[in-house]
Amino acid sequence: MNTAQIQDGDVRQKGLARMAESLAGWTQKWFPDAYIFALAGVVLVAIAALAIGASPKAVVDSFGNGFWDLTAFTLQMAMVVLTGYVVATSPPVARLINRLAVIPGSARTAVSFVAVMSMSVSFINWGLSLIFGGLLARAIARRPDLTVDYRALGAAAFMGLGAVWALGLSSSAAQLQATKESIPPALLQITGVLDFGTTIFTWQSLLTLVILMLLTTVIAHFSAPTGKAIRTAEDMGVDLDDEPEAPAEKSRPGEWLEYSRILPIIAGVLTLGWLVSQLLTLPILSVVSSLNGYLLVFLMLGLVLHGTPRKFLQAVTKAVPATAGILVQFPLYAAMAAILTKAAGADGLTVSEHLAHFFTSIGSNGAFAVVIALYTAFLGMFVPSGGGKWLVEAPYVMQSATDVNMNLGWTVQIYNMAEALPNLINPFFMLPLLAVLGLRARDLVGFTFQQFLFHLPVVLLLAWLLGMTFEFVPPVIPK
Structure with missing residues (x-):
């Protein structure tokens, strides 16, 4: 390739990057904080309830009485993020990241490698994938023998959450549907309990996961800038020094256990014993699907990997x-769900029931799957929370799925496929990763938006085609 061709290629790359950055800048300028969307959602749902004839008293009672309905689930989702962060920043995982960082042999391969690793880890824990991917991107960016675009690396590190997180074990919707104690009573009467055998571990869901991972990797590889278009971490003023803080010296006898490995080892043994007992006495899918058990294992794993209580607590604080x-x-989101399902209008129907009738009127099979996917992706732009939004959507979506004889497990997975799409545009869940990378959302959104343009039609096609392979299974409602 001659010099003129390289220069022409650089011009094209700069033009593409400029377009992407303009889009990201627009998003940064005009999109308010995600909390504003949540507040606006409550207002819109309240107006909708009043519009169908619900009394103001019914609306405000539903709002106040339902506000804390998701207390347990809120803590569980916060713990998904916390446990993922703690495990990813532990010394053994940090050493693994440094070893992985030397594998890629070229700039574009490095970007696609980060995307693959981020998505692979995301199948286990999306919170872990954010931090793991960010630290891997930083480790690769530190290599003196490789010049890689730091923005592309950062966007690739986000692909675990931006592309496939909801098809993995930490899927909020699938975890909630598999945990009887976390399902709101109104939703439980519609769906019953759906373990991972009907959602995450169906061959259709696993095939979707593989296809989306391949698609994401190819796009990440070929969209990475080369030549003069590359902007390194140094170009962007990012300090890549990740040396851990030196632990403080023990100053009093009472601190001895804080620096000892004894208690973490005992806690780890207890956790391992509990896990073995569960696997020996319960079906493996029920054990894997248990959100509380999942969080227990990850929390104790973080404690053991950090070695001492003091180091563990430092990681928790961060x-x-x-x-x-x-x-x-x-x-x-809990208040929204309560207004949707409890504030009845003049005809005795709630907003949720009106929406259920609307989606039921669409019909079954492909049309229903595509419309639900589009609706989920659109709503996700304004409610960037897989678990919280599922609780808003689920009552009427799952009722509609039952009415049109759509498989409920696949309906959850349609939601999960589409739920990841708005993450590629709305930067809310980028925040932990951005803190690790030292970048701004607009540095990454240009690259992630390109992923969105390819993912949207593929997700709609898969939701439609694979939905045809399922049979309707009536829900089993627990007494």
């Missing part, structure tokens, strides 16, 4: 700010 959005937004 992780807590990343949970703030969940803690303040989920009560609003």
Whole structure:
């Protein structure tokens, strides 16, 4: 390739990057904080309830009485983020990341490699994938023998959450539907309990996961800038020094256990014993699907990997700010769900029931799947929370699915496929990753929006085609 061709290629790349950055800048300028969307959602739902004839008393009672309905689930989702962060920042995982960072042999391969690793880890824990991917991107960016675009690396690190997170074990909707104690009573009477065998581990869901991972990797590889278009971490003023803080010296006898590995090891043994007992006495899918058990294992794993209580608590302190959005937004989602399902109008029907009738009128099979996917993706732009939004959508979506004889497990997975799409545009869940990378959302959104343009038609096609392979199974409602 001659010099003129390289220069022409650089011009094209700069033009593409400029377009992407303009879009990201527009998003940053005009999109308010995600909490504003949640507040606006409560207002819109309240207006909708009043519009169908619900009394003001019914609306305000539903709002107040339902505000704390998701207290347990809110804590569980916050713990998903916290446990993922704690495990990802542990010394053994940090050493693994440094070893992985030397594998890629070229700039574009490095970007696609980060995308693959981020998505693979996301199948286990989306909170872990954000931090793991960000630290891997930083480790690769530190390599003196490789010049890689830091923005593309950062966008690739986000692909675990931006592309496939909801098809993995930490899927909020699938976890909630598999945990009887977390399902709101009104929803439980529609769906019953759906374990991972009907959602995450169906061959259709696993095939979707593989297809989306391949698509994402190819796009990440070929959209990575090369030549003069590359902007490194140094170009963007990012300090890549990740040396851990030196632990403080023990100053009093009472601190001895804080620096000892004894208690973490005992806690780890107890957790392992509990896990073995569960696997020996219960079906494996019920154990894997248990959100409380999942969080217990990850929390204790983080404690063991950090070695001492002091180091573990330091990691927890750094992780807590990343949970703030969940803690303040989920009560609003609970209030929305309560108004939707409890404030009846003049005809005795709630907003949720009116919406169920609308979706039922669409029909079954492909049309229903595509419309639900589009609706989920659109709503996700304004309610960027897989678990919270599922609780808003689920009562009428799952009722509609039952009415048109759509498989309920696949309906959950249609939601999960489409739920990831708005993450590629709305930067709410980028925040923990951005803190690790030292970047701004507009540095990444240009690259992630390109992913969105390819993912949207593929997700709609898969939701339609694979939905045809399912049979309707009536829900089993627990007494």
